[in-house]
Amino acid sequence: MGKGAGKKHDKKSFYVIGDSEDLEYFGAKNIIDAELQLINKKYEKEPKQTKDLAGLSLSGGGIRSASFSLGIMQALAYKNWLSKIDYLSTVSGGGYIGTSLTWLLSKKWQLLDKDFDTSPDNFPYVTYPMCGKVNNKPDEDCTKDSMSVKVRGKLLHYLRQNAKYLTPGSGINIFSLIAVLLRGIALGLFTYFALLVLLFLLLNMSSLYCPIMLPGLNCFLLTASLILVSYLVTLPFYSLGTYIFKRTKNKAYFLRRGYEKLAGILLPLALALAVLGSIPFVSEWLDKSLNSDALKRIYSSITGTDIQATGVSVISIIVGVISSIAAFFKTNKVKSSKITVGFFVAIGTAALLFGILILAYQTSLQIPVWFPVNVTVILAAAVVIFAILVNLNHVSVHRYYRDRLMETFMPDLASIMTNDYKRSHKAEEANEKRLHEVFDKKGNPEYFGPYHIINTNVVLPSSKRAIFRGRGGDNFIMSPLYCGGNATGWLKTEKYMGGELTLASAMAISGAAVNPDAGCGGDGITRQPLLSILMGILNLRLGYWVPNPNPHESEGAIRPSAPNYFWPGLWEIIFRYRLNEKAYFLQLTDGGHFENLALYEMIRRRLKLIIVCDGAADPQCTFSELANAMQKVRTDFGALIIIEDEMLKDLMPSKKMDQVKVAKRGFLKAKIIYADNSKGRLIYINTTFCEGLSADIYGYKREHPSFPEEPTSDQFFNEKQFEAYRELGYHIAWSMMKDDEVISDPIVKEVMEI
Numbered sequence: 001m002g003k004g005a006g007k008k009h010d011k012k013s014f015y016v017i018g019d020s021e022d023l024e025y026f027g028a029k030n031i032i033d034a035e036l037q038l039i040n041k042k043y044e045k046e047p048k049q050t051k052d053l054a055g056l057s058l059s060g061g062g063i064r065s066a067s068f069s070l071g072i073m074q075a076l077a078y079k080n081w082l083s084k085i086d087y088l089s090t091v092s093g094g095g096y097i098g099t100s101l102t103w104l105l106s107k108k109w110q111l112l113d114k115d116f117d118t119s120p121d122n123f124p125y126v127t128y129p130m131c132g133k134v135n136n137k138p139d140e141d142c143t144k145d146s147m148s149v150k151v152r153g154k155l156l157h158y159l160r161q162n163a164k165y166l167t168p169g170s171g172i173n174i175f176s177l178i179a180v181l182l183r184g185i186a187l188g189l190f191t192y193f194a195l196l197v198l199l200f201l202l203l204n205m206s207s208l209y210c211p212i213m214l215p216g217l218n219c220f221l222l223t224a225s226l227i228l229v230s231y232l233v234t235l236p237f238y239s240l241g242t243y244i245f246k247r248t249k250n251k252a253y254f255l256r257r258g259y260e261k262l263a264g265i266l267l268p269l270a271l272a273l274a275v276l277g278s279i280p281f282v283s284e285w286l287d288k289s290l291n292s293d294a295l296k297r298i299y300s301s302i303t304g305t306d307i308q309a310t311g312v313s314v315i316s317i318i319v320g321v322i323s324s325i326a327a328f329f330k331t332n333k334v335k336s337s338k339i340t341v342g343f344f345v346a347i348g349t350a351a352l353l354f355g356i357l358i359l360a361y362q363t364s365l366q367i368p369v370w371f372p373v374n375v376t377v378i379l380a381a382a383v384v385i386f387a388i389l390v391n392l393n394h395v396s397v398h399r400y401y402r403d404r405l406m407e408t409f410m411p412d413l414a415s416i417m418t419n420d421y422k423r424s425h426k427a428e429e430a431n432e433k434r435l436h437e438v439f440d441k442k443g444n445p446e447y448f449g450p451y452h453i454i455n456t457n458v459v460l461p462s463s464k465r466a467i468f469r470g471r472g473g474d475n476f477i478m479s480p481l482y483c484g485g486n487a488t489g490w491l492k493t494e495k496y497m498g499g500e501l502t503l504a505s506a507m508a509i510s511g512a513a514v515n516p517d518a519g520c521g522g523d524g525i526t527r528q529p530l531l532s533i534l535m536g537i538l539n540l541r542l543g544y545w546v547p548n549p550n551p552h553e554s555e556g557a558i559r560p561s562a563p564n565y566f567w568p569g570l571w572e573i574i575f576r577y578r579l580n581e582k583a584y585f586l587q588l589t590d591g592g593h594f595e596n597l598a599l600y601e602m603i604r605r606r607l608k609l610i611i612v613c614d615g616a617a618d619p620q621c622t623f624s625e626l627a628n629a630m631q632k633v634r635t636d637f638g639a640l641i642i643i644e645d646e647m648l649k650d651l652m653p654s655k656k657m658d659q660v661k662v663a664k665r666g667f668l669k670a671k672i673i674y675a676d677n678s679k680g681r682l683i684y685i686n687t688t689f690c691e692g693l694s695a696d697i698y699g700y701k702r703e704h705p706s707f708p709e710e711p712t713s714d715q716f717f718n719e720k721q722f723e724a725y726r727e728l729g730y731h732i733a734w735s736m737m738k739d740d741e742v743i744s745d746p747i748v749k750e751v752m753e754i
Contacts, residue, residue: 014492015551016482023675025604026637031482031490032605038439038481039086039451051678054609054751055087055602056450058094059625060511060592061687062712063163065093065615066409067722068687070125070159071729072613073101078127079737082118084752087607088450089598091591092511093615093712095454099507100124100409103430104155105449106438111151111413118449125159126152154416163717165408172404180400184539187395191565192537192574193360194383200279200364201376209280220277227270231263279361286358349530356537387565396539402508406430410504433503436493438480454478454506455591455598459543460487461517461527463580471522474581475594477601478506484549487581491549505544509588512542513712517579518593521628529576536573543589548581559584592616595632596625603633606674609751611683613729618686619709621652626684638675641682643668651688660701663690666732669742681747685732693731700724 018027025032032050040047056076058069076082090098104116104124116124167174203209208219217225241255367376393399410430438452458476460468465487468474474487478501484490493501516532518524525531535541545563560567568585571577579587591598602610616625626643633639647668653661666688672680687708689701700720701707708728710721717725736742743754 014495015489015549016484016491017489017550018486025606027486028490028604034481035451035479035605050605051608051680052751053086053605053607054084055089055605055607055611056082056085057598057602057610057612058088058090058098059598059612059614059616060092060094060513060590060596061615061617062093062511062513062715063096063165063717063722064617064687064708064710064712064714064725065613066096067163067717067725068615068708068729069094069613070097071726071731072611072685072733073097074123074125074127074726075730075733075737076611077118077123078120079734080120081737081752082123085118085450085611087453087602087605089453089455089602090510091455091596091598092513094598094613095507095510095591096405096409098452099454099503101449102438102452103410103433103503106433109151109413111417124152125156151413151417155411155413158411158416159408160719160722162408163719163722164715165404166401166715168404168407177397177400180397181540184396187390188537188539188565191383191387191390192570193356193363195387195565195570196357196360197364197367198380198383200361201367201380204364218277218280220273222277224270224273224277227266227273231266231270234259275357279357283358283361345525345528345531349528349534352534353530387569388560390564391562392539392565392569393545393563396541398508398512398542398544401511401542402504403427403431405508405511406504409507430504431502434499435478435483435501435503435506436480436499438503452479453598453601454510455595455601456506456510456512456588457518457591457593458485458487458581459515459517459579459587459589459593460581461529461532461579462576463487465581468581471594472518472527473522473589473594475591475600476586476588478509488549488586491551496549497547508542509544510591512544512589513592515541515543515587515589515593516573517587518543518589520592521596521624522594533574533576536569541587541589543587545585546588548584548586550581592625595629597629599629600632600636603637603639603672603674606639606676606678607680608747609681609683610672612685614684614686615725615729616687617709617712619706621648623648623651623686640673642671642673643684651686651690653689655691657691658698660698661689663688665735665739666690666728667736667739667742669745669748679747681745683736683742683748685729685736687725687728688732689728690732690735692735694727697724697727697731 016030019029020027022029036048036050039053056073059065061068073082076085088098088101101124105118108115114122116122120127162168166177210218238255238259242252371379407427407430410427410433412427412429454477456476456478457473460471460473463469468487474485476485476488477483477490478493480493482490483493483496483501493499515526516535517527517529519527526535545568563569563585568583568587572579572583572585572587594600596616597612597614599610599612614625618624630641630643633641647670650664651666651668653663655662655664667683667685670682670684672682674680689708704710704721704724707724742748748754
């Protein structure tokens with residue numbers, strides 16, 4: 001066996017495909033058994049099963065969720081509940097602070113007298129906002145010259161001051177972000193536009209665009225016409241067939257299916273050929289139609305040039321952009337119709353794509369005038385080579401987003417202690433931290449913190465399985481032991497991507513909120529195909545292209561080592577080819593595009609106690625994220641979460657206090673009934689303005705009436721805003737742990753050892 005074959009065999013040995021007969025963990029038994037073996041290292045005397053364990057889920061919601069979740073974790077650590085948590089499941093914004101905890105716990109810090117852990121004394125971000133209290137007494141360490149206490153206080157201060165993580169300063173500001181966005185747009189437009197020009201240039205040089213047989217026809221229009229005529233000719237034969245086979249039901253059924261499949265292929269093909277073939281004639285018609293004396297004078301007075309189809313293409317691009325923006329704002333209105341929004345998106349995107357086609361055709365006509373043949377050939381070759389060599393992951397805004405998150409939430413302690421906040425120069429070690437390196441080479445955790453599962457969404461709009469196709473994707477985990485999901489199978493993290501997947505990249509991928517073919521909970525305007533194509537062309541994505549964990553999908557074909565403008569760019573983004581679980585390159589996006597509470601994998605593991613922190617924006621109190629999670633775990637795992645309408649009403653602000661609406665509480669406790677009839681408990685904590693908050697939070701509420709439901713698009717928190725959400729989380733979690741109904745619950749008492 002050759003060297004390459006040996007490597008393939010080795011990789012396959014670390015791959016786990018979902019077991020359809022696994023009714024306990026629904027295909028993931030081998031994965032969860034490996035996790036349990038690792039978790040039980042801290043329960044050596046009394047090994048446990050997942051049904052005995054506890055999990056903490058931190059939801060999406062950007063920096064708001066990160067701030068809110070931090071306050072909750074501080075309170076849990078203070079009451080020594082956090083040390084009883086075995087699993088940490090995060091998505092999007094919850095992953096910011098969850099990854100921060102994993103980063104700080106997984107490293108031996110030379111500055112510390114004692115390593116960080118989840119105990120009240122050594123929680124990295126202190127357990128109480130006022131310097132520290134332990135056992136309801138002033139923390140004696142606060143008066144000591146303890147490096148551990150100093151670092152914990154500095155870390156919290158650091159987050160407060162750097163919550164505007166996208167524009168941190170030190171030479172990186174809002175213009176840096178804009179420049180990176182424009183870079184991706186410019187490179188995408190340039191590459192695909194240049195390839196279009198090259199295509200039209202080749203068509204012009206060939207006879208395919210030359211009029212043939214009849215005036216106004218070329219090869220493309222002729223082919224489209226023949227397809228359409230063939231379709232019309234088959235209509236009477238199909239009608240006759242329905243009479244002939246009416247007594248043989250199976251033959252009639254197969255006839256219908258065959259006809260429907262053929263029509264589904266031929267009509268889109270005819271439409272595409274008609275559009276491509278009409279470009280020269282539409283361009284010529286526009287030139288003639290718009291060359292009236294009045295229009296000439298108006299256009300030339302503005303531009304100084306004669307009006308041509310090029311001008312129309314530019315206008316159509318502008319119309320497309322305006323229509324797309326209008327459609328975007330319509331999606332923010334609760335009562336907006338999906339049909340209306342879809343119409344705006346389709347019209348806007350079609351106008352923009354039409355303008356690009358006309359402009360590319362017009363440019364191709366000028367190329368022979370501008371350049372000699374040899375120069376044209378060299379330029380064409382350069383464009384093709386450029387499209388092959390450029391890594392799509394490195395020219396999108398994803399890398400900027402990843403680096404800013406890493407610098408904020410995976411800080412270097414030495415630079416913090418010296419008050420050196422030039423974060424862009426102090427994240428080299430975090431930049432290299434591999435996800436599988438959270439554990440040492442022997443497989444023992446370097447910390448006894450919770451096992452971290454980072455949730456993402458794998459984009460699958462053309463999956464052959466209806467469940468993935470309808471949802472637009474599937475949950476895809478990234479964890480220290482395994483990466484993958486039911487759709488793709490799982491591969492050991494140390495083997496996945498050559499073992500190069502970093503903790504920072506996993507955090508950023510989980511928070512990739514803007515992406516083609518993906519939307520919150522599997523719905524949204526960005527799942528519209530035409531808009532997704534446009535976003536693909538403009539490189540407007542936070543998502544990340546990764547190789548398929550399934551090693552069988554990389555066999556028998558030559559594939560690029562990195563995603564480029566041809567593959568998967570041209571084939572999967574533009575031509576919509578193989579956007580499914582069989583593709584070599586998969587696109588991972590925000591886990592909230594599948595399920596935004598990070599609850600899905602916790603329910604799969606049948607944990608006894610799950611604490612969910614919901615920091616997503618929900619100004620209308622629809623609890624849509626909770627509803628989506630409940631529906632998916634019931635459908636996929638047969639698990640019931642019993643929450644009655646009256647329980648949710650306690651979380652809705654209604655009672656007025658000093659002209660401010662307040663809710664009765666910010667949490668609820670619910671029963672979980674798993675498929676095997678075992679029982680669990682769910683504690684759900686929500687960002688709601690409730691009774692008993694401190695005066696400074698009331699003050700912030702009066703100044704900012706939309707608090708605590710400010711939009712997720714606001715990722716530029718100042719100190720007051722960060723503190724308001726952190727303190728809100730702390731207060732609600734503290735109230736929950738003092739609630740008689742919660743602490744008297746037998747499952748809570750058993751798991752938390754109350």
